[in-house]
Every structure is written in structure tokens, then in C-alpha cells.
Amino acid sequence: MRNSGKMSPTLFLIGADGPLMFVPASLVDANEKDAFANTARLVCIAHGATVIVMAIEAWMKTATPGEKLDMTEPPSEAFARQEVIVLMGESRDGQKQKFLPIIRSGNGKFFGFGETTVPGMDKMTGRFAQILPPKVPDAEMRLLAQTMLQVKGVKFAQSGNRPRLPRDRR
Template sequence: MPATLDSLMQEATRYAEHWMKKSGSLAPSMMAATAQGTVLFLPQGMKDAQGKDDFAYTVRLICAAHAASAVVLMVESWVAQAKPGEKLDITTPPSQSPDREEVVVLIGQGLAGNVTRMLPIVRSDNGRFWNLGDPQDMPATTLEGRFAGLLPPQPVGEQERKMGRLLLDAMGVRLAKLR
């Protein structure tokens, strides 16, 4: 993993753990490494497929407009994994599987590679967040789907970045800079 992606994944892990401890949940969010520092974006509503698509498109625009060298998406999710020696049941959605596991998923993309990190969510008997379990990294040579290709495949010129920032401003997108 390149240094910028590795350090951004570490920062995203700390961010996720902080919010899980503070509120018991993690709103979908994005963290990107830019020349101006690390920026954070929290979308407005992702209740349906269109909201998820809009989030992905906005992240692509942010990455291009701010010349991001790495980006990490952070989401809570349910996962279902095949038990040793068994096939994965692909007919049951993970959210409905009796063997599901609640995790924080960090999807990281850098100029030299991609990685997905799953952090198991450990809750106490009363359902309150207690801790994040040991991270499980899954290096990925390729990513597919709506959250793939978030970084521009080629450097974006200053004029295009300026136009992207104007578009983000017109869309009402606000970024927070992390210290």
C-alpha cells in the first residue's frame, strides 16, 4: 500500500472508532488525501440506490477537483461469509442472513493500489457499541461497482480542477479539513 493510502487508512480507522464510541454508529463518509491536507465529506442521505450513486459521483468529483492522491470510503455494513468448507449463500442478502456480521468497511483507493478493510463491530449484550475487532485487510487488484474508480485515471489540469470546485460549491458540497 502506498504511504498516503496506508496513513489515510489508519486515520480513517481512528475516525471510525471515534464515532462508533461516541454515537454507536458511523454515518457514510469519505476521507481524501489532498495537497491541502486531509478532507472529510459526509453526504446528505443514502437511503436508496440513487443516494449511493450520488455519493460515488460526488466523491469522484471531489477527488478530481482537489487532486486527491488517496481516498477512503467508510460505511457500516452487514457481511456474510462462507463457513470453512461451505459455499457462500448468494441468494440471501447479508442483512437477512442468520450468520451475518456487522462491520465497518473502509474502501481505500490510492494511485498504486486498492485495499478494503473490515472492522468487526463488537456490541455488548444490551446492543451498545463496545469496540472494533481486529481489522481484516483484503488487498484488491481491481474493484468493480459504484464505488470503483474514485480517483481520476490521469492527472487533472488546474482549469478542470477549478471548474470541479465551482461545481461542488454550486452543489452545496462542503468539505471539512482534518488536522
């Protein structure tokens, strides 16, 4: 956020082989967002994830006290919208969410995060929710997911195989 002023959606997980981070190459439209969410689910299966955190930048709108939330208007088009980083944590015991309001200076540059005013929720829905599979995948399912990721061309950072971000994302 400090350098580019934006945050790429990122999946953090702890799996059978330790911690892992997965960032998509690009997210320019709804199809790529859906593909990232589905690939994140495969990554969780392939690596035997036990806990994950999905971090995404989003627009959020809330209803004022006594007012009903207008569900027909997308948050990105709402007049009273707020730019936030959403942290969605999942384990097999449950879910937790945290909304961090983004503070920008007068010229639009990232300045920092504000205090959240959104109470915790029991459940979150959407394309980036329920990423962790409900049951621990067996070895056969993990191998199948690993093969599917190879076919899709998904690469992970390993010694000597570190993917480089494009200049505008460094």
C-alpha cells in the first residue's frame, strides 16, 4: 500500500508444508476475480491448508442507524462508500473478519489505516468467502489439486523460482 497505493488480493495460508502466500497475476474483471477465488480454493486443497486469511481491497457501504441498507446499489457506486482492506480469516472452527478503513491524504496517496467501526460478523458470503474446504483433504485429493494447478500454470515461489512482480506492483 505504501508504494503503489493499492493492495493486490492475497491469500495467506498455513498448510501441511508450512506457510504460503498466493497473489494473482492480474484482476482486471469479474472473470479474473472468480478465477482467483477458485484457484485459491485449489491452492488450499493442494497444500492441505488448516487456516487461511484472504486480504482484499474493497469498497464498503453501511446503513446509518435506523436506515435500511440498499442492496440494489453496488458499494463501488454508492455516494457514502468507504475504501477498506478486508481481512477474512477462516479455520475449520469458524470465520473472523476485520475491516480496516483506508486513509488517504489530500492528493489521494495512501496515508494509513483507521480504526474499524464495523462489528464482527458470524458469517461472510461472496466470491472471496468460504475459501477453505470444510474437510481436511486426503492425499489423493491434494495430489489431484496439485495436478490441476500445474495444468493451469500456477507457480509458487521456491528457491531459485521466485516470481517477480511487474514494476507497477513492486
